[in-house]
Amino acid sequence: MKKYVIYTRVSTDEQGKSGLGLAAQERDIELFLTSFSKMPYEVIGRFQDVLSGRSDDRPQLTRALKLARSTGAELLVAKLDRLSRKVSFIAALMDDKAVRLRVASMPFADKFQLHIYAALAEQERTFISERTKAALKVAKANGKHLGGLRDKTMKRNAAVQAKANSEAEKVMKVIGPLRQSGATLASIAATLNETGIPTSRGGTWTPTQVSRVLERAA
Incomplete structure (x- = not known):
């Protein structure tokens, strides 16, 4: 029987945003389980952190990973950025032979594809941050x-x-x-x-x- 350990994460400023809230994550995970998972399956644990994805110190994720490693279950997340916003963190996790990762919103993605996606997402966030800083600088220069x-x-x-x-x-x-x-x-x-x-x-x-x-x- 296929086994899963489910991990979700929300931060205070993200809970109300579409696609990032807890209900949205649970919806995507349920869709994966009913439409893309091998049958039968069993969810042997559910863990949730409420803090920023920039932090690697997440006690519930640590517990989820420990359970996944000890049982051979797949760690299931709704979106890759719910696991972490840092490509280095995700890459290190993918190198862990005792961890099998599954992302509900990308049900057929392998480790290589997930790594590429994480790198591109981090690059995009960096660009958006720099673009925002540049826009604020121009606005300030114009006397706003x-x-x-x-x-x-x-x-x-x-x-x-x-x-x-x-x-x-x-x-x-x-x-x-x-x-x-x-x-x-x-x-x-x-x-x-x-x-x-x-x-x-x-x-x-x-x-x-x-x-x-x-x-x-x-």
């Missing part, structure tokens, strides 16, 4: 006051986040137990609509909105 605008934007975003977190906390009292009992996102949305619980904007619930609440609460 970046600090004040940034402060106002941050305060506004903080207020929006606080309101969203408060509303998510309330509705999680309903969503949480339903999700833990195995209910799908669609069935949870239907239950909320049937009971007359509105969304934060007074509308009807969809599976996507339920997913966002779960990500925010993670």
